[in-house]
Amino acid sequence: xxxxxxxxxxxxxxxxxxxxxxxxxxxxxxxxxxxxxxxxxxxxxxxxxxxxxxxxxxxxxxxxxxxxxxxxxxxxxxxxxxxxxxxxxxxxxxxxxxxxxxxx
Numbered sequence: 001x002x003x004x005x006x007x008x009x010x011x012x013x014x015x016x017x018x019x020x021x022x023x024x025x026x027x028x029x030x031x032x033x034x035x036x037x038x039x040x041x042x043x044x045x046x047x048x049x050x051x052x053x054x055x056x057x058x059x060x061x062x063x064x065x066x067x068x069x070x071x072x073x074x075x076x077x078x079x080x081x082x083x084x085x086x087x088x089x090x091x092x093x094x095x096x097x098x099x100x101x102x103x104x
Contacts, residue, residue, distance in 0.1 A: 002061045006054055010061040014075050017045040018103040022062055022073040024050045029084040035070040040100050044096055078104030 018039060023030035025048045037044050049055035049071065061067045066080045068087050074081040077097045081087060090096040 002057055002064060006057045007061045010058055010065065013045065013047075014065075014080075015078055017075075018077060019044040019100060020060065020075040021046045023048055024051065024069055024071050027071055030042055030072040032094070033074060033084045035086050036091055036096070037100070038075075040097050041104065076100060 019041065021030075021033065021037065023034060023046055034044070034046060047055075047058065049059050052058060053082055059069070059071065059073075062073050066073065068080075068082065070083055072083055072087075074083065074087055079099075081090065081099075087096065092098065
């Protein structure tokens with residue numbers, strides 16, 4: 001069960017950070033997402049869930065909010081983008097950079 005405090009923390013991050021990525025330091029898909037986004041901006045706010053004391057609860061809160069249980073879990077401009085395949089699909093369609101610029 002996710003505490004109200006953790007859920008509020010996650011909602012605040014999504015709302016206040018133009019680019020928010022929930023990641024895990026050892027995840028290759030997360031690494032690819034971070035590399036793709038960081039090539040366009042250094043303003044991404046990244047949480048490595050495996051390095052946070054409440055990381056598993058944050059991941060659970062994200063799953064409740066989005067229906068996505070996996071990482072990376074990406075938000076741009078408060079909008080849920082999805083995971084690595086979604087980010088790469090936006091990049092291939094030349095839609096990632098405009099979304100990032102609009103959010104910043």
